[in-house]
Amino acid sequence: MSVRRDEPALNVAAPIVAPYDEMLTPDGEVRPHYAALDARLSTLSTEELAERQRTQERFFLLQGITFTVYGAESSTERIIPSDILPRIIAAAEWARIEAGLTQRLRALNMFLADIYSEQQILMDGVVPRELVLQAPSYRREMQNLYVPHKAYANVCGSDLIRQPDGAFAVLEDNLRVPSGVSYMLANREASRRVFPGTFRGAGVRSIDRYPDLLLTTLKSMAADWRPNPQVVVLTPGVYNSAYYEHAYLARLMGVPLVEGRDLVVHDNMVYMRTTTGLRRIDVIYRRVDDDFIDPLTFRRDSSLGAAGLFNAYRAGNVVICNAPGTGVADDKAVYAYVPEIIKYYLGEDAILPNIETFLCREPAQLSHVLGNLDKLVVKAVGASGGYGMLVGPHSTKAQQAEFADALRADPGNYIAQPTIQLSTAPCLIDHAVEARHVDLRPFILSGEKIVVTPGALTRVALRKGSLVVNSSQGGGSKDTWVLSETKGDPK
Amino acid sequence: MMLARVADSLYWIGRYVERAEHMCRLSDVMLNATLDRSEAASQVARIALAAVGDPDVAKAKNPYDAARALALDRGDEGSIFSSIALARENARQVRDQITTETWERLNLIYLRMSDPEAGRSFEDGSQLFLHDTIADLHLFKGAGDATMSHGEGWSFLLLGVYLERAQLIGSLLEVVFGEGRRRRPISDHFALTSVLRMGCALEPYLRAYTAEMQPRLILQFLMLDEDFPRSIRFCTQEIESHLSAIIRHAGMAGSVGPDRLAGRLRARMQYADMDEIHAQGPSAFLKTVLDECAAIHRSLYDTFVAYPLEDRLPA
Numbered sequence: 001m002s003v004r005r006d007e008p009a010l011n012v013a014a015p016i017v018a019p020y021d022e023m024l025t026p027d028g029e030v031r032p033h034y035a036a037l038d039a040r041l042s043t044l045s046t047e048e049l050a051e052r053q054r055t056q057e058r059f060f061l062l063q064g065i066t067f068t069v070y071g072a073e074s075s076t077e078r079i080i081p082s083d084i085l086p087r088i089i090a091a092a093e094w095a096r097i098e099a100g101l102t103q104r105l106r107a108l109n110m111f112l113a114d115i116y117s118e119q120q121i122l123m124d125g126v127v128p129r130e131l132v133l134q135a136p137s138y139r140r141e142m143q144n145l146y147v148p149h150k151a152y153a154n155v156c157g158s159d160l161i162r163q164p165d166g167a168f169a170v171l172e173d174n175l176r177v178p179s180g181v182s183y184m185l186a187n188r189e190a191s192r193r194v195f196p197g198t199f200r201g202a203g204v205r206s207i208d209r210y211p212d213l214l215l216t217t218l219k220s221m222a223a224d225w226r227p228n229p230q231v232v233v234l235t236p237g238v239y240n241s242a243y244y245e246h247a248y249l250a251r252l253m254g255v256p257l258v259e260g261r262d263l264v265v266h267d268n269m270v271y272m273r274t275t276t277g278l279r280r281i282d283v284i285y286r287r288v289d290d291d292f293i294d295p296l297t298f299r300r301d302s303s304l305g306a307a308g309l310f311n312a313y314r315a316g317n318v319v320i321c322n323a324p325g326t327g328v329a330d331d332k333a334v335y336a337y338v339p340e341i342i343k344y345y346l347g348e349d350a351i352l353p354n355i356e357t358f359l360c361r362e363p364a365q366l367s368h369v370l371g372n373l374d375k376l377v378v379k380a381v382g383a384s385g386g387y388g389m390l391v392g393p394h395s396t397k398a399q400q401a402e403f404a405d406a407l408r409a410d411p412g413n414y415i416a417q418p419t420i421q422l423s424t425a426p427c428l429i430d431h432a433v434e435a436r437h438v439d440l441r442p443f444i445l446s447g448e449k450i451v452v453t454p455g456a457l458t459r460v461a462l463r464k465g466s467l468v469v470n471s472s473q474g475g476g477s478k479d480t481w482v483l484s485e486t487k488g489d490p491k
Numbered sequence: 492m493m494l495a496r497v498a499d500s501l502y503w504i505g506r507y508v509e510r511a512e513h514m515c516r517l518s519d520v521m522l523n524a525t526l527d528r529s530e531a532a533s534q535v536a537r538i539a540l541a542a543v544g545d546p547d548v549a550k551a552k553n554p555y556d557a558a559r560a561l562a563l564d565r566g567d568e569g570s571i572f573s574s575i576a577l578a579r580e581n582a583r584q585v586r587d588q589i590t591t592e593t594w595e596r597l598n599l600i601y602l603r604m605s606d607p608e609a610g611r612s613f614e615d616g617s618q619l620f621l622h623d624t625i626a627d628l629h630l631f632k633g634a635g636d637a638t639m640s641h642g643e644g645w646s647f648l649l650l651g652v653y654l655e656r657a658q659l660i661g662s663l664l665e666v667v668f669g670e671g672r673r674r675r676p677i678s679d680h681f682a683l684t685s686v687l688r689m690g691c692a693l694e695p696y697l698r699a700y701t702a703e704m705q706p707r708l709i710l711q712f713l714m715l716d717e718d719f720p721r722s723i724r725f726c727t728q729e730i731e732s733h734l735s736a737i738i739r740h741a742g743m744a745g746s747v748g749p750d751r752l753a754g755r756l757r758a759r760m761q762y763a764d765m766d767e768i769h770a771q772g773p774s775a776f777l778k779t780v781l782d783e784c785a786a787i788h789r790s791l792y793d794t795f796v797a798y799p800l801e802d803r804l805p806a
Contacts, residue, residue, distance in 0.1 A: 061602065062595050064583065238584045247586035257587045262494050266804050273495045275643065275795040276741040277803040 017164040020423035021435060022087060033090040033483055040198045041085075046431040049084070053428055056084050056190045065186050067241045067471065081476030082187055083427045084194045087438060087458040088202075088481045097160065097168055097442065098452045100352030105156050105444050107342040108175065108329045112152040114345075116142045116325065126344050127337045131361075131412075135334065135381075137176075137327030139290065141297055145314060147323050148221050151446045154285075154321040155214070157181070157457075160352070160440040162423035169353045171420070171439070173335065175326040177287050180457040181443050182245035183477050185210060185252075188455065191479035204481040207455035210443070211252035214285075217447035218253075221319040222282045229282035231255045232272065234263075236288050236304045246287050260288075265308030268315040283319045284309075290324045298324075332381045332415050333359060356418055360411040369416040370407060373400040376416040378407070393419060422467050427460055427478070437461040439469050440480065454482040492740075495796045497588055498647045500581040502791075504589075505651025507578035508597070512628045513659045514571045517543060518558040519621040520688045525554045527681065534677070535685040541666040542659075542689065543569060559613060562621065563604070571624070572604050590638040596631035600624060643740040646733040650791070653733070654784055657726035660690055660713055661781045664723075668710050669774040680704050687713075695719050710773060711765050723780060724760035730787065731757045737795070749790040756783045 018026070023034040030038045041049075057079060060066070066077035089097075114121050115132050122129040132138055157178030159171045188207055192199050215231065222229035235246035237259050250257035256272065264271045264278060271278035286305075291298045293305035312318045328334060336357040339350040358365040358376070369376060378390040390403045407414055424435035442456040458480045459469035469475040517539040524535040536551040543561065550557040564570040579601040582589060603609065604624070613620045632652075639645050667677060667686050677683060683704040687693040690713050699716070700708045716722040731753040738750055759779070768776045 062598060063591070064586070064594065064598050233587075238580070243583075244586070247583075251587035256494055256497075257585075258494060259496065262496050264800060269805075273800075274492045275495055275498045275647075275737070276492055276743065277798075278800075278805065279492060 017421055019421045019437065020162050020164050020166050022162070022423055022425040022438070031090075033088050036198055036202050037086065037088065037195070040195060041433065049428055049433075050431045052194045053084050056082055056194055059190050059193070060186065063186065065182070065244055067244075080183065080471045081460075081462060082183075082190060083436075083460055083462075083476055083478040084191065085426050085428055085433070086191050086195070086479040086481045087425045087440075088483065089440075089456075091483050091485045093168075094205075094454060094482045096351060097440075098454070100168075100170075100350070101156075101158060101442060101444050101452050102450050103342060103346065103348060103351050104158070104170065104173070104338065105153065105446055105450055107345045108156075108173065108338070109150055109152050109446060110345040111341050112323070112326060112329050113147065113150040115328065116147075116152075117144055121341070121344055124344070126340050127334065128361075131331075131333055131337075132328060135328045135331045137290070137325065137331055139325030139328075141310065141314075142323065142325040145323075146316065148224060148319065149446075149448050151217075151221065151448075152323040153326045153329070154217055154221065154323075154446055155181075156444040156446065157441050158444070160442065161355075161420060162440070164421050164423075167353070168440070169355055170338075171355055172332075173330040173338070174441075175322060175330045177289060177322065178441075178443070179242040179245055179287070180441055180459075180477075181210065182248040184443065184453075184455055184457040184480070185248070187457070187477060187479035191481075199481075202481060203484040205454035205484050207453050210453050211249060213445055213451050213453070214249065215253045215255070217445040217451070218283045218285050218319075218321055220447035221321055223448070225316070226282045230280060231283040231285065232258045232281050234258055234260070234284050234286040234288055234293075234305075236260075236292070240287075242287065249285075260302075260304045260306050263306035263309070265306050265312055268308070268312045268317050270306065270309060270312050270318045281318060283321060285321050290327065293320065293324065332379055333361070333412075336415065355420060358416040360407055360414040360416065363411075365416075366407065366411050369414075370404055372416075373403060376418060378403055378414055378416045381413050381415060420467070422461070422469075425458070425460070425478075427462070429462070429464075434464070436464070437467050437469070438478075456480045456482075493588070493643050493647075495798075497585045497644065499796045500585045501588065501644050501647040502651040504578050504581045504585075504597075505648040505653075506655040507574045507581065507651075508628055508631060509652045509655040510659065511571050511574035511578065512625055513656070514543060514561060514569075514574065515621045515625045515628070516691060517689050518561050518571070519618055519625070520685050521554045522558050522618055522621070523688070524681075524685055531679060531681045531685075534679070534682050538663075538666055538677075538682070538686065539689065542663040544662070545569075555617070558617060558621075559610075562613060562617075563609060575601050575604050575624075588644050589635070592638045593631065593635040596627060596634045600627045600631070603627075643737055646736045646740075650730060650733045650737070653726040653729040654788060656721060657723050657730070658781060658784050660721060660723055660726070661777050661784070663689060664710060664713055665774060665777045665781075668706065669777065670772050676706065678706065683709060690721050692719060692721060707765070707769070714768075714777075715760060715763055715765070717761075724757075724763075727753065727757040727760045734787075734791075741795075743794075749787050749794055752783060752787045752790055756780065756787070759783070 023031060025031060060079040060082055066079050121127055122132060153175035155178060157174045157180060160168045161171050162168050218231045219229055232255055233246055233250040235243060235257055247257055258272050262272045264273060270281045272281055286293055288304045292302040294310040295302045296307045297310035313320050336359055339354055342348060342350045358369050360366045360369055374392045376392045390399060422437040422439055425438045426433045427436040438458050438460050440456050440458055443453050445451045458478050460476045460478055461467055461469045462476045463474045521536050521539045524532040532554060533551050536554040540551055540557060562571045565572055567573060579597050582594060582597050684693060687696050687709060692713060696712050699712060713722055715724050717724060719725055734750045734753045
């Protein structure tokens with residue numbers, strides 16, 4: 001999960017650009033692909049809208065689509081707020097996103113295959129060697145290990161944002177254990193109930209096949225040695241915040257949901273304990289981080305995986321999806337090189353641009369960052385979840401000085417980016433339709449081939465003016481309608 | 492084929508929902524008695540509290556508070572709330588194994604009982620509250636029956652239901668008819684009717700034996716009736732049939748322990764003789780039944796859930 005910063009205060013020197021509005025043009029006209037929804041909304045009273053919002057919340061609660069908030073003594077389950085107004089993407093825009101994501105994941109898989117074998121790209125000096133080999137997410141255990149189809153990141157969730165000029169850009173790749181796809185599917189189920197007529201008329205592309213495509217992707221990873229492989233989903237367990245999603249995917253794929261304690265590794269084969277004894281497993285869609293999958297290979301104190309699992313993987317008797325060590329390709333510093341990586345392997349320019357990123361390891365860029373600490377966002381490379389971050393426009397002089405020292409002491413550990421403006425989409429806030437900032441997380445599958453699901457999780461910063469879309473910090477989500485070719489394109 | 496952990500969870504869902512339902516019914520009967528005569532009320536309350544295993548006799552003086560605590564006390568592992576919460580927690584752990592329709596019913600009950608307003612709903616209409624909970628538990632079982640595959644998982648769930656039910660009814664009968672407690676035999680018509688209500692057996696009993704309330708017939712009905720779904724005999728028939736279904740799924744015919752135990756218990760109930768039971772005293776017979784239920788539970792674990800790995804590793 002990425003963390004966004006709050007809107008810059010008005011005294012920031014950088015020019016304030018109005019965010020891109022998903023529904024309205026700068027002249028206040030409704031964009032063509034939003035016309036049907038707009039027409040429908042104008043026929044509904046605020047009370048009717050509120051009633052629909054309540055219906056949707058009840059649907060989520062009943063389904064148990066909740067996350068757990070742990071308090072001092074007790075824990076409570078809450079639903080992740082789901083906004084009833086869909087975010088709509090026109091066909092032509094989606095075509096570009098789809099092409100861009102496919103290209104990006106192809107290149108990143110090639111990059112992973114390369115750095116875990118010949119390391120040609122490092123020898124050619126396109127990406128600095130130490131940047132990759134010293135990244136905490138680099139796993140030397142993966143060196144020279146055969147990965148079918150060279151598909152390292154079988155499930156990828158990239159965070160896109162739409163910039164003020166309307167172009168989508170990639171803020172972050174997520175090649176480890178991306179989550180959120182169950183919200184994409186649940187939001188769809190809910191919005192079909194809330195706006196059935198509009199949904200039917202709009203020509204929304206279906207995302208229902210996601211579980212089926214995921215299963216096909218996973219099976220393709222073992223297809224060359226097991227005709228009908230046994231696939232399982234490995235979850236850390238019911239106390240994990242994404243547990244609902246793990247159970248949901250297992251249920252929709254029709255495969256067992258296993259925990260570490262269900263697994264037994266014997267003679268480099270992985271088995272699960274069933275009522276009738278042990279049963280062999282071929283493909284593990286793991287929703288457990290690299291560090292925890294095997295206490296013998298990675299963290300010793302982990303009980304979430306199975307001892308010996310990695311050796312079984314090395315021996316080619318089981319496939320772990322995503323492959324361990326994929327995190328090195330979504331490392332915050334490596335991110336800056338993705339356009340070059342695409343160019344290097346595919347000879348193409350990146351279809352989806354990156355956000356401008358300053359690498360503090362480069363002296364020239366470091367001095368630029370040091371001179372603009374009050375405007376930039378500085379992130380520690382290894383950290384995630386908003387830790388080790390300086391949000392320039394919201395920081396005090398003392399914090400800036402502290403970061404300046406840290407930057408000088410260990411420049412390689414930091415990157416900086418300009419403050420980003422997210423686009424806005426209409427949301428139902430307290431019975432009224434208001435604009436809120438949104439991002440976009442599409443899901444891409446790669447096995448024998450790469451498939452982009454025509455839909456996404458749109459995350460919403462529900463607080464006015466906020467750019468923080470994380471569910472832990474007042475974020476919500478909404479359905480994302482990708483329209484089919486014939487509908488909704490600008491005439 | 493199913494994960495041993497999953498089978499375990501399904502089994503406990505069955506046990507906990509059955510326990511919750513039984514507790515609701517005991518509370519309901521207890522509250523109902525308070526509306527009538529105070530003397531009988533405290534006798535009924537004593538029976539109900541003893542049947543749930545609460546040793547504190549003093550609570551019987553205030554059946555309403557006892558019922559409220561039994562329903563909603565979060566700190567008490569034996570409360571209805573705790574049983575529902577545990578059933579749901581188990582269901583959450585095997586959410587991929589139960590249908591959405593079934594899950595929704597159970598989740599709904601949990602959401603109502605865990606609502607901050609639950610205490611007030613109980614005070615506003617305690618019997619309605621309990622009645623609704625029982626009805627929703629029936630809906631849960633009905634949704635499962637109508638939407639879940641009647642395979643191995645379903646059999647584990649029902650095994651939990653019927654083992655729990657056999658043990659709960661057995662404990663209730665021991666409290667009412669057991670000779671170990673040096674109490675006057677219960678002969679009061681109202682108290683006997685209440686006992687039947689606790690087993691949800693009043694109407695079926697009336698059809699079988701008319702309105703004549705005879706302790707011996709009540710014991711016979713709740714213990715040995717072939718068709719009444721809450722008699723111990725009926726439970727043992729179901730336990731045997733679900734166990735053999737599981738063994739059939741597992742392809743383990745003829746080699747396992749729990750089905751032998753279940754078959755013996757079923758036969759014990761099928762061929763039991765009321766005169767003999769009375770001659771030796773119902774307590775001895777009920778103790779055998781409860782012990783054998785516990786043995787089936789242990790054997791089930793040893794065979795399907797917590798078996799030693801060494802026996803099952805491929806050669």
